Amino acid sequence: MGDVAAIETESLVKRFGHIEALRGVDLRVEQGEFFGLLGPNGAGKTTLIRILATLLRPTTGKALVCGHDVVRECTEVRHLIGVVPQAMTCDLDLTARENLDIYGRFYGLPKKERTEQIDYLLGMIGLEERAESLVATYSGGMRRRLEVARALIHRPALLILDEPTLGLDPQSRYVVWKLLEKLKERYSLTILLTTHYMEEAEALCSRVAIIDHGNIIAVDTVEGLKKSVPERDRVELTIDSPPDADPVQAVKTLKEVKTAELKEGVLTLTVENSQRELPLIFEALRKKDVKIKEAKSTHLTLEDVFIHYTGRPVRDEARKVSFFIGAGVPRKWGR
Numbered sequence: 383m384g385d386v387a388a389i390e391t392e393s394l395v396k397r398f399g400h401i402e403a404l405r406g407v408d409l410r411v412e413q414g415e416f417f418g419l420l421g422p423n424g425a426g427k428t429t430l431i432r433i434l435a436t437l438l439r440p441t442t443g444k445a446l447v448c449g450h451d452v453v454r455e456c457t458e459v460r461h462l463i464g465v466v467p468q469a470m471t472c473d474l475d476l477t478a479r480e481n482l483d484i485y486g487r488f489y490g491l492p493k494k495e496r497t498e499q500i501d502y503l504l505g506m507i508g509l510e511e512r513a514e515s516l517v518a519t520y521s522g523g524m525r526r527r528l529e530v531a532r533a534l535i536h537r538p539a540l541l542i543l544d545e546p547t548l549g550l551d552p553q554s555r556y557v558v559w560k561l562l563e564k565l566k567e568r569y570s571l572t573i574l575l576t577t578h579y580m581e582e583a584e585a586l587c588s589r590v591a592i593i594d595h596g597n598i599i600a601v602d603t604v605e606g607l608k609k610s611v612p613e614r615d616r617v618e619l620t621i622d623s624p625p626d627a628d629p630v631q632a633v634k635t636l637k638e639v640k641t642a643e644l645k646e647g648v649l650t651l652t653v654e655n656s657q658r659e660l661p662l663i664f665e666a667l668r669k670k671d672v673k674i675k676e677a678k679s680t681h682l683t684l685e686d687v688f689i690h691y692t693g694r695p696v697r698d699e700a701r702k703v704s705f706f707i708g709a710g711v712p713r714k715w716g717r
């Protein structure tokens with residue numbers, strides 16, 4: 383396919399009545415990339431995915447998957463993609479093998495090929511021994527792994543995962559991450575993943591787009607995104623301050639200190655280089671008789687990059703509600 387992008391969108395707009403879920407998204411994901419779409423609730427992640435998955439039509443603009451238009455060539459696109467939706471959708475009343483078999487039939491795989499592919503995928507997700515158990519008896523992490531396998535049954539070129547570890551405990555999340563890393567290493571598969579977990583994007587993705595209010599506001603490698611913001615490291619000091627001292631003012635006079643905030647006895651600073659600048663900060667506070675009870679310094683994270691671009695942290699409220707809404711709106715509402 384040469385230099386045809388795995389995903390290319392141009393001025394993509396999606397409106398639901400007066401709600402503008404996507405406001406002119408231009409995105410290019412190359413083949414073989416592990417690409418992360420990072421954004422808070424309601425940013426437009428699921429909407430973008432549903433358009434790429436041919437489940438929603440764009441209002442205006444266009445989207446191509448491996449050069450095929452998602453509206454005009456939806457059959458080709460459906461064969462090229464495997465989708466793991468935001469909600470768990472495996473059939474609980476069937477076994478893992480039966481779930482995979484049904485999908486293999488949907489895609490018209492002949493029996494022999496289907497059986498081979500199912501055995502192979504069950505091995506890859508580490509569920510061979512539970513293959514004949516009802517999915518109702520599975521943990522959340524096991525169900526997620528099964529859904530990844532299900533999305534791969536027809537050997538797609540592009541795997542799309544909408545919040546693959548939402549609601550999973552840390553251990554299951556880690557197992558899903560390992561599975562995705564294995565997929566990336568072994569196959570020339572393009573992976574597009576949405577997440578609101580910063581650490582997930584950092585751990586897995588070669589490039590990340592930050593999406594907010596239907597706009598893509600930055601796209602780069604994790605390193606590149608961090609370099610694109612002026613802040614560097616964060617220092618948190620638990621302090622004991624005399625009533626007449628103003629610790630925020632004391633540190634703000636240092637040119638190395640970018641921001642300073644005092645909340646419940648904790649002075650939080652962003653600085654260029656915490657190792658180099660900590661002694662200066664200590665000295666400035668000591669001069670004002672401010673006692674430092676505890677000091678903690680952390681390096682710049684994607685969360686900080688997000689705050690820089692959007693002015694606020696990735697919200698976590700309403701996750702439960704959105705888990706269901708984003709998961710699969712019934713067709714009659716979705717269009």
Ligand SMILES: Nc1ncnc2c1ncn2[C@@H]1O[C@H](COP(=O)(O)OP(=O)(O)OP(=O)(O)O)[C@@H](O)[C@H]1O
Pocket residue numbers: 398401402403421422423424425426427428429430468578704705707708711715716717
């Ligand atoms: N079928 C629909 N009808 C009306 N509004 C919708 C519909 N689907 C999405 N929206 C709205 O479009 C916006 C984007 O929603 P979307 O589900 O794409 O966000 P998201 O980034 O996936 O959020 P989350 O992290 O909560 O899953 C939201 O304001 C949402 O309420």
Ligand SMILES: [Mg+2]
Pocket residue numbers: 427428429468544708709
């Ligand atoms: Mg969503």
